[in-house]
Amino acid sequence: MSEEVLSIRNLRKNFGEKEVLKGVDLHVYRGQIIGYIGPNGAGKSTTVKILLGLEGDYSGEIKIFGRDISNGDISYKKKIGYVPEMADVYDNLTGYEYLTFVGELYGLNHDLVEYKAKGLMDLFGIGEVFHTRIASYSKGMRQKLLIISSLLHNPELLFLDEPINGLDANSVMVFKEILAELAAQGKTIFYSSHIMDVVEKISSRIVLLNDGQIVADGSFAELQKKQGGTLEEIFNQLTGFHNHEEIGRRFVSLVQEV
Numbered sequence: 001m002s003e004e005v006l007s008i009r010n011l012r013k014n015f016g017e018k019e020v021l022k023g024v025d026l027h028v029y030r031g032q033i034i035g036y037i038g039p040n041g042a043g044k045s046t047t048v049k050i051l052l053g054l055e056g057d058y059s060g061e062i063k064i065f066g067r068d069i070s071n072g073d074i075s076y077k078k079k080i081g082y083v084p085e086m087a088d089v090y091d092n093l094t095g096y097e098y099l100t101f102v103g104e105l106y107g108l109n110h111d112l113v114e115y116k117a118k119g120l121m122d123l124f125g126i127g128e129v130f131h132t133r134i135a136s137y138s139k140g141m142r143q144k145l146l147i148i149s150s151l152l153h154n155p156e157l158l159f160l161d162e163p164i165n166g167l168d169a170n171s172v173m174v175f176k177e178i179l180a181e182l183a184a185q186g187k188t189i190f191y192s193s194h195i196m197d198v199v200e201k202i203s204s205r206i207v208l209l210n211d212g213q214i215v216a217d218g219s220f221a222e223l224q225k226k227q228g229g230t231l232e233e234i235f236n237q238l239t240g241f242h243n244h245e246e247i248g249r250r251f252v253s254l255v256q257e258v
C-alpha cells in the first residue's frame with residue numbers, strides 16, 4: 001500500500017444540538033482520486049472545511065501527511081490546493097493580478113507565477129483575458145481561474161468542490177485529463193460533486209456519506225458488484241431514496257394550483 005496522505009479517525013462534529021458528522025473513518029493514499037459524494041446536508045463540505053482548518057471544534061483524530069492537524073502547525077496547508085464550491089474572487093483585479101497575488105501568498109517568485117499563470121490560462125483557453133478584469137469574466141472563465149489558482153503552488157493534496165460548475169463540455173474533457181495526469185504524478189485528489197456520471201468515471205475510489213456516516217467505500221467496480229447499476233442508482237439505493245416520481249408528480253400538481 002502506498003503512502004497514507006490523509007487519515008481520519010472517528011470524526012464527529014456538532015452544530016449546536018445537531019450532530020452533523022457521526023464518527024467518520026477514512027484513510028486516503030497517495031495517487032487516489034476520491035469521489036466524495038452524498039445527499040445535500042450529509043456533511044461533505046463540513047468534512048472538507050475541518051480538513052482545511054476552516055472549521056474547528058470537532059472530536060476525533062485527523063492526520064494529513066502523517067501529522068495531526070490539531071497540533072497548531074499549519075505548514076501542511078502549503079501542500080494543499082482547494083477549489084471551493086462558491087468563492088468570492090476579487091472582481092476588480094485582472095486574472096494576472098489575482099493569480100500573481102495568490103502565487104506570492106504561497107511564497108512563489110513573481111516571474112515564475114506570472115509565467116505559470118499565463119501558460120495555464122492559455123492552456124485552459126482563457127489566455128486572452130489575462131489582463132482583463134475578473135468582473136467581466138463568464139462563469140466558466142471564473143471557474144477556470146479558481147482551478148488554476150488552486151494548482152499554482154503544485155500541491156500534493158487537492159480538495160475540489162463541484163469544480164466543473166460552469167465548464168463547457170470541451171473544458172470538462174481537458175479537466176478530466178488534468179485530474180488523471182495529476183493522480184498519475186502521485187497527487188491525491190478529494191473530489192466532491194453531485195454529478196454522478198463524472199464521479200463514476202474519474203474516481204479511483206468512491207466514498208458515500210449519508211447523514212454524517214460513510215455508507216459505502218470502494219472503487220466503482222466494487223460498489224457495482226455489491227449493488228449493481230449506475231452510480232446514480234447505487235446512490236439512490238444506499239440513501240434509501242425511491243420516491244422521485246411521486247415527488248415530481250406532486251410538485252407539478254401543486255404548481256398547477258392557481
Ligand SMILES: Nc1ncnc2c1ncn2[C@@H]1O[C@H](COP(=O)(O)OP(=O)(O)OP(=O)(O)O)[C@@H](O)[C@H]1O
Pocket residue numbers: 015020038039040041042043044045046047
Ligand atoms: N455553520 C453552520 N452552522 C450550523 N449548521 C451548519 C453549518 N454548516 C453546515 N451546517 C449544517 O450541517 C449539515 C451538513 O452541511 P454540509 O454543508 O456539510 O453538507 P453537504 O454534504 O456539503 O451538503 P451539499 O451537498 O448540500 O453541499 C447541514 O444540516 C447544514 O445545515
